[in-house]
Amino acid sequence: MARKTVEGSFAVAEAVKNCEPDVAACYPITPSTHVAEELASFYANGEIKAYIATEAELSSMSACIGASAAGSRTVTVTSSQGMALMHEAVYNAAGMRLPIVMIVGNRSLSAPLNIWNDWQDSVTERDSGWIQIYCENGQEATDAVPQAFKIAEAVSLPVMVCFDGFYITHAVEPIDVPSLEEVKKFLPPFRPAVKLDPKNPMSMGEYAFPAHYQLFRDDLQKDMVASEKKVKEIHDEYAKMFGRSYGSGVLEEYRSQDAESVLVSMGSVCGNAKEAVDQLRAKGEKVGLVRLRLLRPFPYAAVAKALEGKKIVGVFEKSYSLGALPPLYGEVLAAAADLKSRPVISSFVGGLGGKDVTVGNVLELYGKMKQGKKLVEWV
Amino acid sequence: MAEYEPLFSAGHTACAGCPMPVIFRHILDITGPDVVVVNATSCSEIISSAYPRTAWRVPYVHSLFENTPAVASGVANALRAQGNDHTKVIIFAGDGSTYDIGFGALSGMLERNEDVLYVCYDNEAYMNTGVQRSGATPFGARTTTSPVGRVHHGKEIFKKPIVDIVAAHKIPYAASASIGYHADLAAKVRKALPMKGSRFIDVLSPCVPGWGIDSAITIELAKMAVDCGIWKLVEYENGNFKLNLKPGQRRPVKDYLSKQARFKHLTEQDVAKIQAQVDEEWKKY
Numbered sequence: 001m002a003r004k005t006v007e008g009s010f011a012v013a014e015a016v017k018n019c020e021p022d023v024a025a026c027y028p029i030t031p032s033t034h035v036a037e038e039l040a041s042f043y044a045n046g047e048i049k050a051y052i053a054t055e056a057e058l059s060s061m062s063a064c065i066g067a068s069a070a071g072s073r074t075v076t077v078t079s080s081q082g083m084a085l086m087h088e089a090v091y092n093a094a095g096m097r098l099p100i101v102m103i104v105g106n107r108s109l110s111a112p113l114n115i116w117n118d119w120q121d122s123v124t125e126r127d128s129g130w131i132q133i134y135c136e137n138g139q140e141a142t143d144a145v146p147q148a149f150k151i152a153e154a155v156s157l158p159v160m161v162c163f164d165g166f167y168i169t170h171a172v173e174p175i176d177v178p179s180l181e182e183v184k185k186f187l188p189p190f191r192p193a194v195k196l197d198p199k200n201p202m203s204m205g206e207y208a209f210p211a212h213y214q215l216f217r218d219d220l221q222k223d224m225v226a227s228e229k230k231v232k233e234i235h236d237e238y239a240k241m242f243g244r245s246y247g248s249g250v251l252e253e254y255r256s257q258d259a260e261s262v263l264v265s266m267g268s269v270c271g272n273a274k275e276a277v278d279q280l281r282a283k284g285e286k287v288g289l290v291r292l293r294l295l296r297p298f299p300y301a302a303v304a305k306a307l308e309g310k311k312i313v314g315v316f317e318k319s320y321s322l323g324a325l326p327p328l329y330g331e332v333l334a335a336a337a338d339l340k341s342r343p344v345i346s347s348f349v350g351g352l353g354g355k356d357v358t359v360g361n362v363l364e365l366y367g368k369m370k371q372g373k374k375l376v377e378w379v
Numbered sequence: 380m381a382e383y384e385p386l387f388s389a390g391h392t393a394c395a396g397c398p399m400p401v402i403f404r405h406i407l408d409i410t411g412p413d414v415v416v417v418n419a420t421s422c423s424e425i426i427s428s429a430y431p432r433t434a435w436r437v438p439y440v441h442s443l444f445e446n447t448p449a450v451a452s453g454v455a456n457a458l459r460a461q462g463n464d465h466t467k468v469i470i471f472a473g474d475g476s477t478y479d480i481g482f483g484a485l486s487g488m489l490e491r492n493e494d495v496l497y498v499c500y501d502n503e504a505y506m507n508t509g510v511q512r513s514g515a516t517p518f519g520a521r522t523t524t525s526p527v528g529r530v531h532h533g534k535e536i537f538k539k540p541i542v543d544i545v546a547a548h549k550i551p552y553a554a555s556a557s558i559g560y561h562a563d564l565a566a567k568v569r570k571a572l573p574m575k576g577s578r579f580i581d582v583l584s585p586c587v588p589g590w591g592i593d594s595a596i597t598i599e600l601a602k603m604a605v606d607c608g609i610w611k612l613v614e615y616e617n618g619n620f621k622l623n624l625k626p627g628q629r630r631p632v633k634d635y636l637s638k639q640a641r642f643k644h645l646t647e648q649d650v651a652k653i654q655a656q657v658d659e660e661w662k663k664y
Contacts, residue, residue, distance in 0.1 A: 022460035023453060049460035052452055055487030059449035062442060062484070066417065066453025069440045072460055074453070092442055196415045196438040196454060198466055203433035205441035212430050 003176045008138035008168040011175040012103060012161070013038030015145035017047055018183040021101075022072035025052040025063035029082040030115045031165035032105030036077045057082035061089035061100075068098035069204050071195030073149065076100070079165055080107035083121045087128075094129025095220065096205055099152030099159070099190075101145070102130070106267070106318075107165040108353040116354020117165040118318035119267065123295070123327050129220050131159040131227055132296040134266040138163075138173045140246055143238065146183050150234050153190055155227045166354065167268040178242060186241055228297045247291065250299040253306050255281060256288025261312040261369050262343075264290045264303070264332050269316065269357050276362035287366055292328070303335035313343040314369045316362075316379070318351040344372055350379025384436070386412060391434040393426040396594030398558040398584045398601060399500045400426070400434075403471060405561065406498060409568045410467055412437055415458070417451040419472035419481065420444035422507040423500065445480040447472050448488035451495045459494070467496060467572060474501040474515035477581070478539050482514075489548035492576040496568075499541070499579070502586035510589045514539040517609070518656070519649055520641045522589075527644040537656070545579045546615035552578040554614035554623075559583070559602025563612050563623055570616070583610050591640020600638060607635045608657050622664050632657055 004011065013035045016024070024043065026036035043051035050067075054060045060076045067074040078086065083104065093100050104122050108114045122132060131151060135141040141163040148159040163169060178186070194202055208216060228250060235249025246252055254270075255277050256262050263273055270291040280287045290306045292299075307313055313336070317328040324330070329347035336342055348365055351357040361379060368375055386407035393400045399422065407414070418424045418441040427434040428441060442450045447470050455468045477485060477499040488495060504522050505511040512525040518537045521527050525534035546553040552571045556564040564582060571578035583604055585597040592600060604610035607630040612623040632654045636642040645653075 023456045025449075025453060025456075050456035052456055052491065054449060054452075055483055055490070058446060059452070059484050059487055062446035062449035063453035063456070065442050065446075066440065066450035066455075067457035067460075068453070069450075070415065070454045070457035070461075072457035074457070088443055089446060096442070196440055198413045198415070198438055201412070201436055201438045203428050203435050203439040203441075206428045206430040206433065207425055207441075208430045 002179065003174055005172060005174050007034065007170060007172050008141060008163060009034035009105070009170065010038055011138050011142040011177050012145060012163070013042070014177045015142045016075055016103065017042045018178060018180045019146055019149045019187055020073065021048060021075045023050040023052065023063070023067035023074045024048055024076065025054055025060040025067070025074070026077050027054050027057045027060050027082060029057065029079045031107055031117070031169045032077045032079040032103065034169065035103050035105065039077070057085045058089055061086040061093060064100045065089060065093050065096065065098055068100050069096070069196050071190070071192050071197070073190040074100055075103065077103040079105040080109055080121045083125060084109060087125070090125050090128045090130065093158050095216065097156040099156055101148045101152055102158065102160045104160050104162040105165045105169040106162050114353035117167055118352045119162070120319050122160055122162050123319040126296050126327065129157065129224060130296065131157055131224070131231065133159065133161055133293055134295055135161065135163045135168065136268055136270045136291065138168055138171060138175045139244065141168055142175055142177055143242065143244055146178060146187050147234050147238050150187050151227065151231055154234065155223060155230050157223060157227055164268040182242070186238060224297045228294065228299055231294055246293055248302065250294040250302050251306060252291040252293060254289040254291060256290055256306065258286060259288030260286040260310060261366060262288045262290055262307065262310045263314045263316055263362070263365060264292060264328070265316040266292045266295065266328070267318070269318070269351060272357060272359045273362050275359045276366060279359070279363065280366055298331050300335045303332060304339060307336050307343060308339055309341070310343045312369045312372060313345045314348055314365055315345065316348045316350065316365060320349060344374050346375040348375070348377050348379045386436045387427070388434050388436055390432070391426045393422070394587050394594065396587045396597045398597050399423055399502070402498070402500050402558055402582050402584060405565065406469070406568050407437065409565060410469065410572060413465060414467045414469050415440070415454050417447055417454060417468065417470045419447040419470070419476040421473040421476060423471055423473065425507060444476050446484055447476060447481055448484040448495070448497065452488050452491065452493040455494045468494065470495060470497045472497070472499055473507070474499055474503060475505045475513045478514035478541055486548065489545060489550050489577045492550055494575055495577055496571055497577065497579045499581045500584040501581050502584045502589055504586070504589050506586050506589040515541070519645050519653060521644060522641070532644055532649070542579070542581055542613060542615070546618070549618060550577040550579065551575070551617055552615065554579070555581045555610070555612060557583040557601045557605050557610055557612065559598055559600070560605060560612060560624065567614060589641070591643070592638060596638065600635065603630065603635045606630045607632045608661055609635060625664060629661070
């Protein structure tokens with residue numbers, strides 16, 4: 001393992017390379033372009049066997065579907081409009097149970113056109129059957145990559161590694177990148193049970209009548225829910241081998257165990273939230289942070305446990321479900337529904353399209369929450 | 380002698396008289412079992428791979444309608460990355476996915492010169508969804524989205540010259556074929572198969588319900604389309620164009636058009652216009 005002072009995108013790309021994918025299929029899009037470019041460089045140097053520079057993101061995901069069905073470890077990279085363009089194939093990949101890994105540099109969705117960070121791209125795909133891991137910083141995103149491949153291949157489900165556009169993709173940080181040899185010890189070679197093999201011909205991606213269709217979807221749902229355990233196990237295994245852990249693997253409780261007032265959020269904004277918690281704690285306020293790492297499958301029981309006994313909860317998210325409750329807020333409400341004494345749970349949506357969320361902004365949120373009445377606000 | 384077991388087996392649910400399964404079976408007879416078939420959403424997918432059954436005795440994958448060239452690119456790259464340089468990757472797709480919705484993905488695949496043989500079975504409309512016009516629908520044809528009304532009479536635009544467009548990508552091989560000229564189709568598959576890079580064959584495949592024809596005459600009509608010059612047998616081999624068959628005396632297009640309900644509404648003048656267009660085309664050869 002070598003510690004480098006490096007841009008998040010480059011560390012993530014190197015981690016991808018060290019997982020030895022046979023095929024990368026990519027199309028450039030801000031702010032994840034640097035990952036795609038770096039993978040192309042690895043290909044140019046013979047360090048990745050195949051790199052398909054597709055004509056559109058829909059074809060990137062589709063090429064991953066073909067490569068994965070043929071039995072190869074495969075990866076793509078995208079953001080924003082690219083993911084929206086992929087949508088049909090995103091669902092298809094999960095339905096076909098192909099363990100593709102997608103690196104997502106999170107960015108807003110048009111209109112208006114905007115290249116900066118929020119989570120509307122991948123949060124919009126939350127119902128697609130992909131496991132979604134949201135990372136706080138470059139180190140976590142880098143570490144999530146070998147875990148993602150291992151999880152995907154263990155449960156035959158695709159995995160998104162989501163990291164905030166610019167805030168993490170372009171931030172230069174000291175990052176330990178696990179080496180090829182180290183990853184080899186953690187991640188066994190991909191040996192799918194079923195693949196496109198002339199020696200054992202199978203039909204994949206079949207058409208299903210009403211008598212069967214729902215059985216496939218029911219299986220997908222059951223396996224998605226069950227995959228939470230595997231996400232945790234593989235996180236723990238990685239932590240043991242590399243000495244870095246991220247809460248329980250599904251969520252991180254930051255000074256929240258004895259807190260009365262807790263903010264729930266995800267991603268890079270949690271760095272500022274932790275700073276805000278430290279400042280308030282220094283003043284004697286009993287505040288904490290619950291940082292969600294896994295959005296899908298949603299860890300309802302773990303969230304409920306983390307919120308048990310809290311008086312005040314706020315949910316901060318960079319996403320909308322237009323015309324309905326904000327997605328993360330809705331999930332937290334559902335998770336807390338069966339708590340004996342339910343906290344007052346407020347919703348805050350902000351940071352959309354790169355609108356900065358400073359430590360000061362987070363302090364304001366804790367201030368608003370302190371009033372003890374439910375708020376639904378745009379920050 | 381061992382009993383003949385086609386790699387595209389009986390028991391599929393294609394219409395009586397449909398030439399598409401015949402095209403698949405004959406092509407797989409030539410390729411043998413060392414292939415991966417990538418199929419676009421189409422009649423061919425629906426009739427061959429309804430869970431839990433399959434007509435395919437070769438590895439088969441279907442993903443979506445418009446992404447087949449990209450899926451095949453992924454398969455081909457994966458096989459080569461695994462050190463497999465022998466298994467052939469073949470696409471079977473209809474004209475809707477080839478000419479229209481998957482056209483961008485097709486162009487991308489051709490530009491990258493992926494090691495894939497692309498076979499379009501061209502029945503000249505969206506037949507799977509009930510006969511809607513595609514970029515492959517010929518001038519004058521009635522479909523449900525180019526209906527015959529008081530003002531407009533069938534499709535008013537000529538068919539996309541897909542083989543020329545594909546060949547313009549400078550791939551090693553692009554050809555047209557007709558199931559009515561089986562020996563020509565077989566020769567083209569034999570020629571294209573061992574080549575590396577992208578190869579493309581557009582095969583005319585008459586559709587019983589879509590064209591409104593007798594199920595007994597599909598192969599005959601596919602032959603007649605060539606004999607009247609409305610469908611040409613051509614190939615581009617490494618960029619060199621060749622006309623594979625020049626009918627000594629072309630049959631009148633009327634013989635071909637009059638057998639199909641999709642052209643029933645055409646007036647004498649309409650038929651004359653199509654004949655004139657075909658005659659004009661043939662001045663080149």
